[in-house]
Amino acid sequence: MYRYDEFDAEIVRERIEEFRAQVERRLKGEITEDQFKPLRLMNGLYLQLHAYMLRVAIPYGTLSSRQLARLARIARDFDKGYGHFTTRQNIQYNWVRLVDVVPILEALAEVEMHAIQTSGNCIRNVTADHFAAAAADEVDDPRVWSEIIRQWSTFHPEFSFLPRKFKIAVTAAETDRAAVQVHDIGLHLKKRDGKLAFTVYVGGGQGRTPFVAPAIRDDLAPEDLLSYLEAILRVYNRAGRRDNLYKSRIKILVSALGAEEFARQVEEEWRLSDRARIDLPADEEQRIRDYFAPPCFRTLKDADAGFEAARARDAAFARWVSTNVHSHRTPGYASVTISLKPVGGIPGDATAAQMEAVAALGKRYSFDEIRVSHEQNLILPHVEKADLHDLWQALKENGLATPNAGLISDIIACPGLDYCDLANARSIPIAQGISNRFADLEQQAQIGELKIKISGCINACGHHHVGHIGILGVDKHGEEFYQILLGGRGDERAKLGKITGKGLPAEAIPDAIARIVARYIALRTDESERFIDAYERLGPKPFEEALYAEIKELAA
Amino acid sequence: MSVLLTRAGVVRDDPWRFLAEDEAAADGADVVVPFARLRAEARLAERAGRLGVAIAPGDRVEEIVDKLPALSLIAVAFPGFRDGRGYSTARLLRERYRYAG
Amino acid sequence: MKMLTAHDLKTGAVVYWSGDGRWTPRIADAALLEDAAAAEALKAAEAAETVIVHPYLVPMDQPAAPIARERVRELIRARGPSTHPEFARP
Numbered sequence: 194m195y196r197y198d199e200f201d202a203e204i205v206r207e208r209i210e211e212f213r214a215q216v217e218r219r220l221k222g223e224i225t226e227d228q229f230k231p232l233r234l235m236n237g238l239y240l241q242l243h244a245y246m247l248r249v250a251i252p253y254g255t256l257s258s259r260q261l262a263r264l265a266r267i268a269r270d271f272d273k274g275y276g277h278f279t280t281r282q283n284i285q286y287n288w289v290r291l292v293d294v295v296p297i298l299e300a301l302a303e304v305e306m307h308a309i310q311t312s313g314n315c316i317r318n319v320t321a322d323h324f325a326a327a328a329a330d331e332v333d334d335p336r337v338w339s340e341i342i343r344q345w346s347t348f349h350p351e352f353s354f355l356p357r358k359f360k361i362a363v364t365a366a367e368t369d370r371a372a373v374q375v376h377d378i379g380l381h382l383k384k385r386d387g388k389l390a391f392t393v394y395v396g397g398g399q400g401r402t403p404f405v406a407p408a409i410r411d412d413l414a415p416e417d418l419l420s421y422l423e424a425i426l427r428v429y430n431r432a433g434r435r436d437n438l439y440k441s442r443i444k445i446l447v448s449a450l451g452a453e454e455f456a457r458q459v460e461e462e463w464r465l466s467d468r469a470r471i472d473l474p475a476d477e478e479q480r481i482r483d484y485f486a487p488p489c490f491r492t493l494k495d496a497d498a499g500f501e502a503a504r505a506r507d508a509a510f511a512r513w514v515s516t517n518v519h520s521h522r523t524p525g526y527a528s529v530t531i532s533l534k535p536v537g538g539i540p541g542d543a544t545a546a547q548m549e550a551v552a553a554l555g556k557r558y559s560f561d562e563i564r565v566s567h568e569q570n571l572i573l574p575h576v577e578k579a580d581l582h583d584l585w586q587a588l589k590e591n592g593l594a595t596p597n598a599g600l601i602s603d604i605i606a607c608p609g610l611d612y613c614d615l616a617n618a619r620s621i622p623i624a625q626g627i628s629n630r631f632a633d634l635e636q637q638a639q640i641g642e643l644k645i646k647i648s649g650c651i652n653a654c655g656h657h658h659v660g661h662i663g664i665l666g667v668d669k670h671g672e673e674f675y676q677i678l679l680g681g682r683g684d685e686r687a688k689l690g691k692i693t694g695k696g697l698p699a700e701a702i703p704d705a706i707a708r709i710v711a712r713y714i715a716l717r718t719d720e721s722e723r724f725i726d727a728y729e730r731l732g733p734k735p736f737e738e739a740l741y742a743e744i745k746e747l748a749a
Numbered sequence: 750m751s752v753l754l755t756r757a758g759v760v761r762d763d764p765w766r767f768l769a770e771d772e773a774a775a776d777g778a779d780v781v782v783p784f785a786r787l788r789a790e791a792r793l794a795e796r797a798g799r800l801g802v803a804i805a806p807g808d809r810v811e812e813i814v815d816k817l818p819a820l821s822l823i824a825v826a827f828p829g830f831r832d833g834r835g836y837s838t839a840r841l842l843r844e845r846y847r848y849a850g
Numbered sequence: 851m852k853m854l855t856a857h858d859l860k861t862g863a864v865v866y867w868s869g870d871g872r873w874t875p876r877i878a879d880a881a882l883l884e885d886a887a888a889a890e891a892l893k894a895a896e897a898a899e900t901v902i903v904h905p906y907l908v909p910m911d912q913p914a915a916p917i918a919r920e921r922v923r924e925l926i927r928a929r930g931p932s933t934h935p936e937f938a939r940p
């Protein structure tokens with residue numbers, strides 16, 4: 194795994210000292226809040242509804258056991274005993290005291306973590322496929338490229354004051370699990386004529402003006418990556434709008450110019466650039482790649498007799514395996530989704546005890562590696578099949594074995610009005626209401642894959658535009674209302690959901706979702722036709738009808 | 750490269766005089782002209798006295814590349830610290846156009 | 851009528867202006883202020899930079915009852931996240 198080198202560690206330490214002095218000056222009244230606010234934001238510290246909130250970066254979602262255990266300790270010592278994993282593969286602490294922030298940053302620095310570039314108009318934490326280096330459908334480890342981008346973008350002298358925040362996501366698998374097409378830049382590494390090449394998507398995003406990004410290039414040689422990114426960023430830094438906050442993302446520039454013209458400008462800029470000076474020499478790429486060397490897998494047969502026997506014997510285990518265990522490219526191994534979505538629970542929250550348990554299990558069963566998925570779950574990427582039953586039991590003891598990965602209760606929800614200063618409506622209770630409505634796991638399994646995503650306002654932190662069913666909280670004369678979107682998807686065939694008719698009050702949402710689901714079940718060709726497939730085959734009409742039908746009809 | 754900015758965004762060096770749009774460039778004086786004037790007034794470099802240009806965030810340095818050899822000073826303005834366009838300008842000047850003034 | 855609220859600078863905790871020189875964590879103890887008094891209290895709060903952060907006024911119709919668009923938001927702010935009743939404040 195990548196370890197920060199001396200250079201990084203030194204800068205992080207300097208930043209903490211700088212911030213310590215800034216906090217002291219703020220407390221003494223030597224600087225005002227107006228002066229302090231940009232400084233605290235540069236260190237990931239927001240002021241939210243109830244308290245300060247600290248956002249900590251988890252680059253490309255990869256953690257060691259020691260790092261996760263440290264996140265647990267911070268939750269216990271400095272927060273109310275839990276943390277919230279976000280769609281951006283970060284963790285947010287919701288109850289941080291200003292006077293504790295420096296000690297927290299010090300505790301993070303000891304395990305090579307920090308909160309830098311988690312706010313502000315810079316290149317933010319790079320996100321990647323959570324099954325990196327485990328997925329069978331992968332052509333390379335996306336974290337190698339994510340790390341190269343991380344090093345290049347951290348404290349980048351030219352791109353630290355962009356028109357607006359900038360998010361880059363990377364995948365190197367056929368199935369896009371990182372929603373790359375709804376990022377400012379999405380990089381999809383593929384094999385092309387036997388060679389690796391990036392498809393470069395630019396100008397995707399959610400928020401109030403959502404876009405699926407157009408691809409401006411499908412044959413970028415990996416060794417040209419950094420110079421090409423610089424060309425994109427430079428065109429954006431110079432031409433992106435700075436006069437209107439809502440029009441300042443790169444997606445607006447790309448759509449105003451048209452993808453073709455934007456691509457032309459990037460190519461022109463790239464042609465003129467001094468690539469040799471920017472691109473990573475092969476030996477440097479190799480040095481970074483070495484950090485991501487695969488663990489020492491044992492040579493195993495793919496089928497494990499003990500595992501198969503447990504699966505045959507124990508129906509609850511078998512159910513969990515069918516949803517939360519994923520095939521691995523190494524025979525005899527599997528990847529495991531640890532659901533942070535217990536029935537009726539808060540999506541993405543984990544207690545200190547749970548984080549500690551997962552840290553220990555990661556150490557014991559998964560080569561000391563844990564991942565955070567953008568779907569707000571934790572992942573153990575490399576588990577021997579023979580260990581799965583033991584692991585499952587240990588997870589169960591910690592309330593972490595809900596067999597619902599990818600199902601209707603595996604909901605993405607932003608913090609919403611329970612925490613967020615910008616919110617219009619609550620998100621979490623809506624997720625809980627739906628989760629409780631579908632508490633029967635048997636029924637969930639029968640419904641099959643269905644991705645519900647909820648945001649508490651138009652900013653779309655909860656990805657509602659790309660939920661199979663998206664839910665957006667709106668404010669209607671001081672009341673919380675919810676707009677429903679249908680048919681979005683965030684994968685390699687990304688699409689924005691269609692906004693349906695008028696919003697519904699919170700109490701009506703679980704039944705409204707149930708009506709849509711009932712209609713789907715009635716219309717699907719068979720169990721293999723997922724909700725999203727049926728939607729794409731039939732169009733929105735039958736589902737919209739169901740959504741606005743009387744509640745009575747459903748009961749019949 | 751000479752980004753001679755003080756906190757207030759003004760060059761501190763005394764001999765330099767920042768000219769307004771319509772202010773005549775006196776012979777013999779060291780003057781810094783706005784970007785648009787540098788482009789429009791062909792004869793500025795023929796005067797006695799040094800010549801500089803003030804580049805605002807939206808100005809595109811590509812348009813004055815042919816004039817760079819005549820410039821003794823380039824002032825890249827950062828009117829607000831959130832506006833990072835000047836960093837691209839500075840980088841282009843230094844790396845692409847090898848301005849070392 | 852208005853209420854003055856802010857966050858404690860050191861802890862970030864939600865506080866209300868009691869009207870008698872104190873900041874209190876309880877919305878029930880927040881002073882109901884006439885517009886002129888409210889504006890004055892806000893001005894004083896803005897000057898109290900070393901004590902609190904982000905002071906602002908909330909429209910009210912009676913004690914502990916924010917109105918209009920702020921209603922749900924301010925009630926959640928006063929009590930704590932609706933998803934964590936165990937953290938609820940009186």
Ligand code: HEM
Pocket residue numbers: 239241278279280281285357360398399400401402442606607608612613614615652653654655656
């Ligand atoms: C609680 C503090 C938060 C604040 C103040 C905040 C603010 C914002 C804003 C203003 C936008 C819109 C940007 C735009 O349209 O240009 C946005 C978008 C977004 N945020 Fe958040 N957010 C917060 C929490 C989160 C959390 C918890 C997550 C992850 C669960 C998240 C992930 C995202 C994502 C994925 C987007 C959409 C993509 C984009 O347009 O950037 N944010 N956020």
Ligand code: SF4
Pocket residue numbers: 607608609610613614615616617620648649650651652653654655
């Ligand atoms: S979508 Fe809105 S409510 Fe939800 S976290 Fe983002 S800004 Fe807050």
